[in-house]
Amino acid sequence: MSTQLVPSLCPYCAVGCGYYLVVEKGKAIGVEYMTDHPACEGALCPKGNAVLEVLNHEERLQYPLKRAGDEFVRISWEEALDLAANGLARNIKKHGPESLGFLASSRCNNEENYLMQKLARFLGSPHVDNCARLCHSPTVVGLGAVLGTGAMTNNLIDLQNSKCIFAIGTNFTEAHPIVSRWAQKAKDNGATVIVADPRITSTSWMADLHLRINPGSDIDLLRGMMKVIVDEGLADKKFIDERNEGFEELLANLSDFSLEKAAELTGIPAGQIVKAAR
Ligand code: SF4
Incomplete structure (x- = not known):
């Protein structure tokens, strides 16, 4: 039987990188990169590159198991389906659907x-x-x-066109590694990368400004930045008028908040909050 290249998608995160499984005699024996895939352009992160380890792992569940005392024993698909169907039918009869x-x-x-x-x-x-x-x-x-x-x-690829990337509540270089390639392209083109994360992470390594906020103070940081944007007249009024609602309520919400308060709650010096907002 000849070797086949079967198009597939990495199942490990939402980026959905494409690759080809090299299949021989019905078994996947290798991975080939899919260079024309729009999201990954042939790249795979370590998780995607390790897909065969899971696919062919000796402990991978490939058939039904039934508990027998402290152990599980292999049963046929027919027996498993009968067991499941009978269990459902029994409960419907006794308790209703x-x-x-x-x-x-x-x-x-x-x-x-x-x-x-x-x-x-x-x-x-x-x-x-x-x-x-x-x-x-x-x-x-x-x-x-x-x-x-x-x-x-927008789509992931648009990230490369960003002038400024603000990452908060995400460590995308680990959680969705191929995303970081598009962010890195933006950075290579001059984009500023701001990361708000209490931890030093692989995403914070690429940051121009790393705001190591106190855990749980994300909202306070965002309010502090909005306060600066409003007070310094940096808001895009035309965009807000055309595309937003509730701006007056936001202004009211910010009226009793201060940059100093944001600095106190987040643990970030006021100057850095101002820098991020600008
Ligand atoms: S980024 Fe990694 S884990 Fe996510 S789909 Fe691509 S190869 Fe898979």
């Missing part, structure tokens, strides 16, 4: 998640959830209220 809950994984693709909710509805249960909702519902609500959409408003 609404006693069932279905929790899907964010490791599942769209089609698998769709089928999971179809199964739940088919059996009569409204209780369907997904771990992505549990993780991301606060961000979806927050981003929706602030930006009008519960996701990024």
